[in-house]
Structures are given as C-alpha cells and as structure tokens.
Amino acid sequence: MSERRLRLLAAVLALAGIAVASYLTWVHYEGIKPFCVAGGGGCERVQTSDYADLAGVPVALIGLIGYVSILASLLIPRDLGRFAGAFLGLVGFGFSVYLTYLELFVIDAICQWCVASALLMTLLMIVLVARAARGPDVAVRLAQPEMLEPVAPG
Amino acid sequence: MSTRLEEKAHRREERLEREQAAAAAGARRRRLLILGAVFVSALGVLIAGIAISQSGSSGGGRTSADTQAVRTLFAGIPQKGNVLGKQDAPATLVEYADLQCPVCAAYTSDVLPTVLRDYVRAGRLNTELRLIPIIGPDSVPASRAAAAASLQNRMWQFSDLFYRDQGVENSGYVTDGFLGDLARATPGLNGSRALRQTGSAPVTRLVNGWAASARAAGVNGTPTFFITPRGGTPAQLSGYQLEPGSFSAALDSALRSK
Numbered sequence A: 001m002s003e004r005r006l007r008l009l010a011a012v013l014a015l016a017g018i019a020v021a022s023y024l025t026w027v028h029y030e031g032i033k034p035f036c037v038a039g040g041g042g043c044e045r046v047q048t049s050d051y052a053d054l055a056g057v058p059v060a061l062i063g064l065i066g067y068v069s070i071l072a073s074l075l076i077p078r079d080l081g082r083f084a085g086a087f088l089g090l091v092g093f094g095f096s097v098y099l100t101y102l103e104l105f106v107i108d109a110i111c112q113w114c115v116a117s118a119l120l121m122t123l124l125m126i127v128l129v130a131r132a133a134r135g136p137d138v139a140v141r142l143a144q145p146e147m148l149e150p151v152a153p154g
Numbered sequence B: 001m002s003t004r005l006e007e008k009a010h011r012r013e014e015r016l017e018r019e020q021a022a023a024a025a026g027a028r029r030r031r032l033l034i035l036g037a038v039f040v041s042a043l044g045v046l047i048a049g050i051a052i053s054q055s056g057s058s059g060g061g062r063t064s065a066d067t068q069a070v071r072t073l074f075a076g077i078p079q080k081g082n083v084l085g086k087q088d089a090p091a092t093l094v095e096y097a098d099l100q101c102p103v104c105a106a107y108t109s110d111v112l113p114t115v116l117r118d119y120v121r122a123g124r125l126n127t128e129l130r131l132i133p134i135i136g137p138d139s140v141p142a143s144r145a146a147a148a149a150s151l152q153n154r155m156w157q158f159s160d161l162f163y164r165d166q167g168v169e170n171s172g173y174v175t176d177g178f179l180g181d182l183a184r185a186t187p188g189l190n191g192s193r194a195l196r197q198t199g200s201a202p203v204t205r206l207v208n209g210w211a212a213s214a215r216a217a218g219v220n221g222t223p224t225f226f227i228t229p230r231g232g233t234p235a236q237l238s239g240y241q242l243e244p245g246s247f248s249a250a251l252d253s254a255l256r257s258k
Helices: A003-030 A042-047 A059-073 A078-107 A112-134 A138-151 B002-057 B064-074 B102-120 B139-150 B155-164 B176-185 B191-196 B201-217 B244-256
Strands: B091-097 B126-131 B224-229
Touching: A003 A059, A003 A112, A042 A112, A059 A078, A059 A112, A078 A112, A078 B002, A112 B002, B064 B102, B064 B155, B064 B176, B091 B102, B091 B201, B102 B126, B102 B155, B102 B244, B126 B139, B126 B155, B126 B201, B139 B155, B139 B176, B139 B191, B139 B201, B155 B176, B176 B191, B201 B224, B224 B244
Parallel strands: B091 B126
Antiparallel strands: B091 B224
C-alpha cells in the first residue's frame, strides 16, 4: 500500500477514534449513562469504575488527546511524523490492551464503546507501524540516484 | 570491442545495483533500529502510565471516580430534602438507615441502583431517607451532616459517598475532617455551607423528626423499609433479601396490595 493510502487510512481511523472518545468524554463530564446497544450497563460500570481516571484525568479524555495527537502526527512531514505516529500508535495500543484486561478481569464489565476504541487503536497501531517500517514511497527513493545522473559519464 | 564495452557497462550496472541494494539494506536496518527505539520508549511510557493508574486505584478510599459514580447514579432524578424522585409519585419507599450500618451500605451499592432505574426514574415510586443514629456515637455527626446536605437537596449523594468510605463502627472516624472531605466531594453540594449547618436548628428538627417517626413506627434495626401509598398508611416491607431481584419482587408485591 502506498504511503499516501496508509496516511489516509490512519486519518480515517483516527477520526473515528476521535468520534468515539469525544462521545465518552462528553458522557463522563455530563454524568450521563453511555448508550449501550445490548444494554446491561457495562459501559456505565466501566465509566464509573476506579479506573475511569488516570491521575484525575478521565481515561476517555486521554483517549481523545491520543487520537488527536495521532491525527496531528500525520501532518508532520517525513520520518519525524512517521516515527511519532508509530510511537503514539504503540502507546495507544498498549494502553488499550491494559484497559481491556481491566474490563475483563478486574471491573468485570465490558463497554462496547471501549471495545470499539480498542479495535480502532489496534488497527491504527498496525497502520502506523507499517508506515514507519516501510518509509517513503519507492519512487521517491529512486529519485535520488536519478538526480545524480548528470554527473555520471554518458 | 563492443563486447568489452558491453561487459564493462554490465559490470558497472551490477556494481551500481549492489551498491544500491547495500544502501537500501543499510537504510532499512537504520529504520528498524529507530523503530526498535520507538517501541522501547513507547513501552516505557506505557509502564509509567499503568503504574500511575494502579497507584490511583489501589489503597481504597474515596476517589474522584466515586464522586463520578454518585453523580451518574443520581443524575437527572429530582431531589427535595430527603426525598428522591417525583414529589407526586404514587407511592413512597421510606428507608430508615444509619450511615455506619454496613447492611445499609450494601443496600445502597447493590439494590438501590435497580430501585432507582426501575421504580424511581420510572415514576412509580419516590424514596425517602430517614437517618437514625442506632449504631453509636459516630452515627450522630454522620446523620447531622447528611441532614445538612438535605437542606441543599444533596442528601442522597452525600450518604452514598459516606457508605463508600465507611470506617470501623464507632472508631471515632467520623471527624469534621472526614465529613468535610465527603462534603467537598459530593457533587453539587456547597460543602462548607453544609458543614456550618450541621449544628443548626433546621438540622436538629430534621434528625429529631426522623428519630421520632422511627420510634412511632417501631423501627429497631436498619435498614428498615416502609411502602406508603400516596395518602395511605405505611406498610413495612418484608420477605426480601438484599439483592435486586428479591427486593424488586417485594416492592412489586407491596405496590400491588396497596
């Protein structure tokens, strides 16, 4: 997949993540129950658990900041942006794994919104790490020796 | 001649290809090294984040998450004095409780959310909290502080937070500092005003009134529940266990027979 496509895919995923995290942040500050498709109040339990805050900052807000940072990293040119994106993707993915572990084994409730966010973050991590590992498009790399062409004897 | 030239060109091409491949491999190695460093630093940040999360959630005590939970539990339900729910609900569930009582805390954490969802939010009931200091000396300032919170229509939130932070009965833990922390953590409560009012005449009237009604109703333990149809006489709720299904069944039966 081309660099352009990977970037576009990452942007779409990050925007979806922003939508989910914005909703959960809003729900958190408004003190209302998140809408759960299958009912059961899992989201409410997760959102009101001891783990809903990290040093006083709601986890939903941390997620929102994470997705916005990933989107911003896509605007940084060249390798700096690629590696920054991969770094954010890896941190986000690791944190999603930790939160999913908490849901399953500590809080004992599953929140569909959190699962959706964890899936988005996993896909983002894959795309961002692949983008960083792959580097710029091949055409760009070949362009460098071609630029030296006039120096070489004909 | 041309063959030699062709050979030379061919060798040159091969050499260039080798150089290019080596450069590409070198670039790839460098890239993977950077990615490895990125991975290690991401792991570091992650471990630090998890450590912060764990330290914030362990050790018990009241956290901002408790405040948030209480805010969510009571969000949008009208509250006036010690009555939670619509004032014109067809019946009232009166609860006699003591903030030091662990069974009352269990009711509040395990059963009340269902009562609120299925009965109070649905407009079938409102519920009234009457605190009686039955367990001992620490219950008295606890009841007075909750009564003071009722003057700001935040008694239910304050009491719920108290239950979450219940200490050892009559160990002297209900200090001004303890109540101040709770009052400040209670969503929507002006904590300092509530603390100033704990010794006020309206608070004394409230707690005396609750004690008198408990005596009149023959309440000798907490929690004790009565169902009072609007304009009717109270009937004590019985035959339930402190779990949502059983309690709802007892409520349904009491509401049917009213």
